[in-house]
Amino acid sequence: MQLFKALLSQLLACAAVLGIHTLFPLPISVWQAAAMQACLAALCSRGFRQPVWWLPIHLLFIPTVLLGLSWQVPAWLYLLILLLLTLLFWGTVKGDVPLFLSSSAVSDTLIEIVQSEGAQTFVDIGAGLATVVVPLAKARQDMAVVALERAPLPWLLATWRCRNLTNVRVGRSSFWEQDLREFDVVFAFLSPLVMTKIGEKIRREMRAGCLFVSSSFPIPNSEPESVIELNDRRKTKLYCYRIGRF
Ligand SMILES: C[S@@+](CC[C@H](N)C(=O)[O-])C[C@H]1O[C@@H](n2cnc3c(N)ncnc32)[C@H](O)[C@@H]1O
Structure with a gap:
């Protein structure tokens, strides 16, 4: 469309x-x-x-x-550029979320969050180039980290970046097909267009007491437990939702 x-x-x-x-x-x-x-x-x-x-x-x-x-x-260069853009932005033409990356302030704050939560499992649903996952997995080597990424090129780069991190699994699948029950903290940096559906999914699947953190986009008509405002270039806000209490 x-x-x-x-x-x-x-x-x-x-x-x-x-x-x-x-x-x-x-x-x-x-x-x-x-x-x-x-x-x-x-x-x-x-x-x-x-x-x-x-x-x-x-x-x-x-x-x-x-x-x-x-x-x-030369004509082949157009084809190559088209191919690269397709592999990079994969589902974007269908209305999916495009690739843009979190700042280091986001990953630093997530490290603090998983520490204070005592999290043993973490997932980034739409991991991009593993910008968040890599520092997090390095800081918490005892925590199992999952990175889900559907677009082929970001997935390939994320897999390469995580090749030496034994506590990370990079999956090339849609987060819509992933059951979120096993995760203590779920992170998303997606789009306002999907937040209502995401809200329904996390309410349905995540365990009570676990934490969902959404960068930049709140879940409509839901009260976050806290909103963390970062001092990065985008002035990112992290909306934190406690499962069972929103
Ligand atoms: C805004 S980027 C965020 C990247 C990374 N999480 C970060 O914070 O730097 C969103 C990513 O989600 C991916 N994505 C969009 N829809 C997806 C889906 N259904 N399943 C898995 N990944 C998806 C996109 O390909 C894109 O790389």
């Missing part, structure tokens, strides 16, 4: 620029026309209520194609 909306936004913006140019032949350069198309595509995307991370894609798409044409980039 998202891919269809993206294509439609691009096509509508192209049609609008061509239409305007036919009706009012302005002396504008191809780059100015591309800039106009990019802005219109971004506007259409917002109109279609695409998630906000589509904006840079719409703004850069046609200008990048033009750049490629003017630099006479």
